[in-house]
Amino acid sequence: MKIEIDHKDFELMITHEQVKKRLRLIGIQLNVVYENRVPIFIGVLNGCFMFLADLMKQIHIASEVCFVKLASYEGENRRDEIIQLIGLNHDLKGREVIIVEDIVDTGNTLRRMLDLVKALEPASVAICTLLLKPDALAYQFEELAYVGFEIENQFVVGYGLDYNGLGRNLKDIYRAV
Numbered sequence: 001m002k003i004e005i006d007h008k009d010f011e012l013m014i015t016h017e018q019v020k021k022r023l024r025l026i027g028i029q030l031n032v033v034y035e036n037r038v039p040i041f042i043g044v045l046n047g048c049f050m051f052l053a054d055l056m057k058q059i060h061i062a063s064e065v066c067f068v069k070l071a072s073y074e075g076e077n078r079r080d081e082i083i084q085l086i087g088l089n090h091d092l093k094g095r096e097v098i099i100v101e102d103i104v105d106t107g108n109t110l111r112r113m114l115d116l117v118k119a120l121e122p123a124s125v126a127i128c129t130l131l132l133k134p135d136a137l138a139y140q141f142e143e144l145a146y147v148g149f150e151i152e153n154q155f156v157v158g159y160g161l162d163y164n165g166l167g168r169n170l171k172d173i174y175r176a177v
Contacts (some may be wrong), residue, residue, distance in 0.1 A: 003174060006164045010157055010174035014149060019130070019159060019173070020054070020150045025070040026128065027058020029146060030098070033166065034110060038062045039096040041128075042088070046168065047102030050160035051148075055100065066090050068116070070109050087154050092120035099143075103131040105137040105153070114143065122145045131173075151175075 030039075038061075044051040045067050053140035056065060068088055083097045097117055104110050110127065117125055128146035136153040157163045167174075 002177070003170075005157060005167045008163060009177045010167075010177050012172055013151070013156060013175040014159075014173040016171040018158070019148065023051075023054050023058055023130045026146050026148065027055060027060075030128070031060050032059075032065070034061055034096060034098075036061075037096050038064065039091060039098050040064040040066065040092065040118065041098045041100050042066045042113075044102070044109065047160045047162070048130075049098050050168070051102055055128070064115045065088070068113065070112060088116060088120065092117060092122045095122045097122040097125045098146075099125065099127045101127065101129040103133070104129045104141075104144070105133040105136040105158070107137050107141065110141065111119075111139055114141070130159070131161075 003010050009136070030129050041056070041059075041063060043049065043053065043065065047070065050086050052065070056063075066089065099110070099113055099117065101110060114125065125143050126145040127141060127143045129144070130148040132144070132147045133153045134150055155163070155176040156173055157176075158165040158173045161173065162168045
């Protein structure tokens with residue numbers, strides 16, 4: 001199936017059913033690893049909102065959720081600088097932290113996020129991302145523990161990911177053609 005968003009063509013890549021199955025598995029892993037602990041999930045807005053909302057439905061342990069907003073894109077173009085629009089407002093000292101991202105491509109945004117979190121002295125930091133572009137990574141992340149799908153270095157939209165602000169509401173994930 002093909003769709004058009006803001007004069008750009010996209011084709012179906014990952015269905016919502018595939019996403020839901022993968023989320024159940026990640027949820028099971030997180031419930032086991034963090035049993036008897038109270039992790040704090042930090043969602044990186046805007047893209048993570050659907051992923052984090054659905055992921056939290058699979059989490060059956062005590063936990064907290066908060067959000068940060070970092071900007072690294074304008075349309076399909078990456079910015080040179082990562083801008084922090086909404087910051088952390090929780091004390092993370094000694095806490096188990098799980099950073100939740102929609103997508104990790106170059107890792108520039110994630111690197112900035114890790115610096116912000118680690119400066120607050122958490123007990124541990126793990127990264128959970130729906131999508132990972134291994135061929136685009138400019139950094140290696142030992143904290144990258146939970147990955148929904150590894151994808152090629154293509155521009156994607158849907159399930160929280162946008163193109164010029166559009167397409168976040170799509171339940172499936174599409175790639176640019």
